[in-house]
Amino acid sequence: MSHVAAPRRAVFGWSGFAVGAVALVLTLATLWSGPFAASQSAGVTVGELATEIAQSAARSLAGVPQPAPVAEPRTIDDHLALAVGILSGLAIALGVGAVVRREGARAAAAGIALGGLAVGLQLFAWTVAMLVGAVVISAVIYALRDAFGDLFGGLFDG
Template sequence: MAGSGQAQAQRATVGWLGFATGAAALIATLVIFWAGPFAPQQPAGVTIGELAAEIARSAARSMAGQPQPEPVAHPRTVDDYLEIGAGVLAGLAIVLGVAALIRHERRAATVSGIALGGLAIGIQLFTYTVMLIVGALVISALIYTLRDVFSDIFGGLFDG
């Protein structure tokens, strides 16, 4: 009987599947981060110019008491699907690792699947956080640059 339990512990099928899924998630996350974006993108100057114009129009509508336009759903791009796929693979790796732990499979395979899936999710969260901070700084600098326009609209509210 002791031999059959040991043979089952040596066959860490779910653990190794979790490891492979976590490795695929980590590779996909790194490829998306370094090689992306894969969908066509507007140049940064065009995007920032459109943002500045939209901020000015929104402020003018607000001051005139006009309603703001309804939100528009942006179509998904290949980048969105790749990021979702990498996140799903990372979550699946963690779930498979936990399932392997419950099945008492070899600890090296189970923990590595959980670690790789967690690392893939951590890299995604870290990059999104950095992008949000940089985006907030760009928007703040843009509003600061447009303070003359806003001071005319808001009657000197932004004068220092």
């Protein structure tokens, strides 16, 4: 009678794969379908940004202190982004746990890859959004150069 150990089931690896797949699908859903919370149009937001910049500059010139910052309330989009991060981290942790337990390499690698891909995709989208936001803010400041030419110290002079 031989004492061959039964092959270990890849519980951690397949769990990591499943959680990573859910994280990736949730990431894609929030990127393609979102934002889910109600928001103002881009024109209103840019107009409010321009007004806020002008008011801040006027307060600085007058020596008036700036108002205290106000925390924005959390929306469903914030909670979904947090859920993606938690699920992605859990998928990576389960994949690493599968490697440590010497479970199937494919299942472990799939869990780590899907978790990492979900985080990477979310970070990539955030980075692109920040770059676009920086371009919009720069355009608004450039558009205000005539009104506040002295404030910017000849920054936009040719």
